[in-house]
Amino acid sequence: MGAVRVDLSGQTAVITGSSSGIGAALAEGLAQNGANIVLNGLGDAGEIEALRARIASEHGVTCLYHPANMLKADDIADLIRFAQQETGRVDILVNNAGIQHVAPVDDFPVEKWDAIIAINLSSVFHASRAVLPVMKAAGRGRIVNIASAHALRASPFKSAYVAAKHGVMGFTKSVALEVAEQNITVNCINPGYVKTPLVENQIADTAKARGITEDEVVRDVMLAAQPTKKFVTYDELTGALLYLVSDDGANVNGNAITVDGGWTAK
Ligand code: NAD
Numbered sequence: 497m498g499a500v501r502v503d504l505s506g507q508t509a510v511i512t513g514s515s516s517g518i519g520a521a522l523a524e525g526l527a528q529n530g531a532n533i534v535l536n537g538l539g540d541a542g543e544i545e546a547l548r549a550r551i552a553s554e555h556g557v558t559c560l561y562h563p564a565n566m567l568k569a570d571d572i573a574d575l576i577r578f579a580q581q582e583t584g585r586v587d588i589l590v591n592n593a594g595i596q597h598v599a600p601v602d603d604f605p606v607e608k609w610d611a612i613i614a615i616n617l618s619s620v621f622h623a624s625r626a627v628l629p630v631m632k633a634a635g636r637g638r639i640v641n642i643a644s645a646h647a648l649r650a651s652p653f654k655s656a657y658v659a660a661k662h663g664v665m666g667f668t669k670s671v672a673l674e675v676a677e678q679n680i681t682v683n684c685i686n687p688g689y690v691k692t693p694l695v696e697n698q699i700a701d702t703a704k705a706r707g708i709t710e711d712e713v714v715r716d717v718m719l720a721a722q723p724t725k726k727f728v729t730y731d732e733l734t735g736a737l738l739y740l741v742s743d744d745g746a747n748v749n750g751n752a753i754t755v756d757g758g759w760t761a762k
Contacts, residue, residue: 497525497528497731498525498731498732498734498735498738499731499735500734500735500738500739501529501738502529502738502739502741502742503529503530504526504529504530504531504587504588504741505530505531506530506532507530507531507532507585507587507588508531508532508533508534508579508583508584508585508586508587508588509523509526509531509532509533509534509586509587509588509589509590509741510534510536510575510576510579510586510588510589510590510623510627511523511526511533511534511535511536511590511592512536512537512564512566512572512575512590512591512592512593512619512623513536513537513566513592513593513594514533514535514536514537514590514592515535515536515537515538515539515543515544515547516537516539516692516693517690517692517693517694518592518642518687518690518692518730518733519537519590519592519593519642520535520537520547521730521733521734522590522592522642522730522733522734522737523535523551523559523590524551524555524734525730525731525734525737525738526588526590526737526738526741527551527554527555527557527559528555529738530555530557531557531587531588532557532558532559532560532583533551533557533558533559533560534559534560534561534562534575534578534579534582534583535547535548535551535559535560535561535562536561536562536563536564536575536593537593538563538565544561545561548560548561558582558583560578560579560582560583562574562575562578562579566593566614566615566619567611567614567615567619569618569622572619572622572623572626573622573625573626575623575626576589576623576626576627576630577626580630585630585634586627586630586631586637587631587634587636587637587638587741588637588638588639588640588741589623589624589627589637589638589639589640590640590641590642590737591619591620591623591624591639591640591641591642591664592642593615593616593619594615594616594642594644595611595612595615595616596612596654596657597611597612597656597657598653598654599653600652600653601653601655604655604656608656609655609656612656612657612660613656613659613660613663616656616657616660616661616664617659617660617661617663617664617667620641620664620667621667624639624667624671624682627639628671628675628680631675631678631680632675632678632680635678635679636679636680637675637678637679637680637681638680638681638740638741638745639668639671639680639681639682639683640682640683640684640685640737640740640741641664641667641668641682641683641684641685642684642685642687642733643661643664643665643668643684643685643686643752644657644661644686644687645686645687645688645721645754645756645759645760646658646661646662647661647662647664647665647684647686647752648662648665648686648752648754648760649759649760651721664684665684665686665752668682668683668684668750668751668752669750669751670750671750672749672750672751673750676749676750679746681740681745681746681748681749682749682750683740683745683748683749683750683751683752683753684751684752684753685733685736685737685740685752685753685754685755686752686753686754686755686756686760687728687733687755687756688721688722688728688755688756688757688759689718689719689721689722689727689728689757690727690728690729690730690733691727691728691729695718695727698718699713699714699718702717702718714727719757721759721762722756722757722758722759723757723758723759723761723762724757724758725757726757728755728756728757732755733755736753736755739753740753
């Protein structure tokens with residue numbers, strides 16, 4: 497558990513794409529600080545139920561799950577409706593769901609482009625659109641969009657992802673201006689490379705494929721762009737999130753906390 501502590505008792509947080517990776521870690525971090533949680537995401541039903549039950553019992557909070565598919569606007573509206581109906585409020589929305597596809601643009605499958613724009617960008621619009629009336633009625637709210645260092649910098653072969661993440665940053669600024677006087681903030685967290693299970697599995701495979709050590713894979717291949725040469729940790733992202741949702745974060749608006757080991761300083 498990270499060092500940052502905020503009292504979120506009684507608040508409700510909805511985290512999209514929280515069945516694994518960063519989203520699951522952020523959900524757990526919010527629960528550790530007292531928030532009731534609505535999980536979302538794809539995956540094995542048994543594993544999701546185990547995560548839901550563990551978060552509820554370990555942290556003594558209400559933890560629910562809604563299976564909204566981020567490709568579907570109606571599902572997303574229903575996720576927010578469900579959270580409000582079941583817990584009576586939605587104080588925090590973390591738009592985290594995301595996918596990636598890597599290919600040259602003239603070879604990029606059209607359906608992959610459409611899915612990345614829908615899940616990584618349009619779902620942020622649909623969820624924000626649905627939650628803002630709830631937050632406006634409550635007189636307070638926090639929307640945190642998990643964008644990326646790729647919201648600020650490009651890499652080749654990731655055109656859809658980079659376009660979507662730059663779009664999230666622009667959307668964040670625009671909505672922040674709209675709701676600034678209503679005690680609602682809208683911000684991004686821009687992670688650099690995070691050691692999710694997916695990344696972890698690639699280390700050994702890449703080492704074998706390239707005939708180099710696992711340390712060399714991390715340093716010279718994966719973290720070539722990240723000056724600290726260290727992966728961003730879940731605790732570091734959770735700390736940024738807790739600050740943004742706290743009362744002390746009230747004047748950080750339409751901006752980003754970039755947790756990227758110095759990548760975008762270059
Ligand atoms: P992950 O694959 O572990 O998690 C993605 C989550 O999104 C999962 O819960 C998945 O079920 C969910 N999801 C995917 N498609 C969905 C859909 N159609 N409907 C509902 N849920 C869906 O990936 P992660 O690395 O934890 O990424 C989380 C976020 O962080 C993404 O937005 C990603 O772009 C961003 N990010 C990740 C890194 C990194 O290095 N891992 C770096 C910067 C930004």
